[in-house]
Amino acid sequence: MSNRIWLPAMVTWRGTEDGFVTPDVHDIYVRYAMGGPGMIVLEATGIRDVASGPLLRLSHDRFIPGLKALVDEMRANGDALVMPQIIDFLKIATRKTTRAFMESLVARGQLSEALLGLSDAEFERDHSRHLTPRQQRDFLYGYRQRIEDLDLSEIRRIPDWFAAAARRARACGFDGVELHFAHAYTMASFLSVTNGRRDD
Numbered sequence: 412m413s414n415r416i417w418l419p420a421m422v423t424w425r426g427t428e429d430g431f432v433t434p435d436v437h438d439i440y441v442r443y444a445m446g447g448p449g450m451i452v453l454e455a456t457g458i459r460d461v462a463s464g465p466l467l468r469l470s471h472d473r474f475i476p477g478l479k480a481l482v483d484e485m486r487a488n489g490d491a492l493v494m495p496q497i498i499d500f501l502k503i504a505t506r507k508t509t510r511a512f513m514e515s516l517v518a519r520g521q522l523s524e525a526l527l528g529l530s531d532a533e534f535e536r537d538h539s540r541h542l543t544p545r546q547q548r549d550f551l552y553g554y555r556q557r558i559e560d561l562d563l564s565e566i567r568r569i570p571d572w573f574a575a576a577a578r579r580a581r582a583c584g585f586d587g588v589e590l591h592f593a594h595a596y597t598m599a600s601f602l603s604v605t606n607g608r609r610d611d
């Protein structure tokens with residue numbers, strides 16, 4: 412590194428809805444490069460080829476040309492080392508309306524159909540009587556998949572996704588990758604003291 416200034420990963424939400432680099436992404440990272448830090452870590456970049464809004468992705472070869480052009484332009488504007496932070500995250504959904512939540516549980520056989528006779532306000536008031544603790548959390552905050560929900564065959568695929576993303580990062584010309592092991596995402600969840608899995 413040319414100096415000790417390290418720019419940490421900060422998501423910009425400037426990618427396209429399907430994870431490609433945009434001119435706005437170029438603008439911000441080229442400006443960072445011109446500032447002259449020793450290291451620039453590119454924002455959390457997804458390794459799983461799933462819809463993830465404007466988050467950048469390294470989950471398929473189709474993302475290589477855009478990221479390669481970005482690194483090339485950053486290199487032309489400074490001598491920073493550059494590497495993407497690669498991230499895996501599980502499914503997450505926004506909170507459903509009370510009625511939609513009730514109906515989805517009934518459809519899955521997890522709630523008695525008779526409860527659909529309650530008004531939304533009645534269900535909201537007494538929801539803890541009808542729902543398991545996990546369902547209460549999903550009701551109040553939206554569904555969030557947890558590592559306890561993954562079976563071993565799903566877990567075994569995760570290292571390969573990280574490795575494939577790292578190989579693509581090399582093909583783009585990055586200097587390395589940073590692994591996202593924080594903030595309650597997949598890898599941090601495995602390390603958490605609250606991880607109750609017994610098959611590790």
Ligand SMILES: Cc1cc2nc3c(=O)[nH]c(=O)nc-3n(C[C@H](O)[C@H](O)[C@H](O)COP(=O)(O)O)c2cc1C
Binds near residue numbers: 423496
């Ligand atoms: C807008 C914004 C986006 C961020 N995005 C990421 C991210 O993509 N990955 C990550 O690990 N941390 C992310 N962070 C956390 C920063 O990297 C973190 O604040 C940084 O490491 C500085 O740490 P400090 O506040 O302890 O100095 C983000 C922070 C901000 C403000």
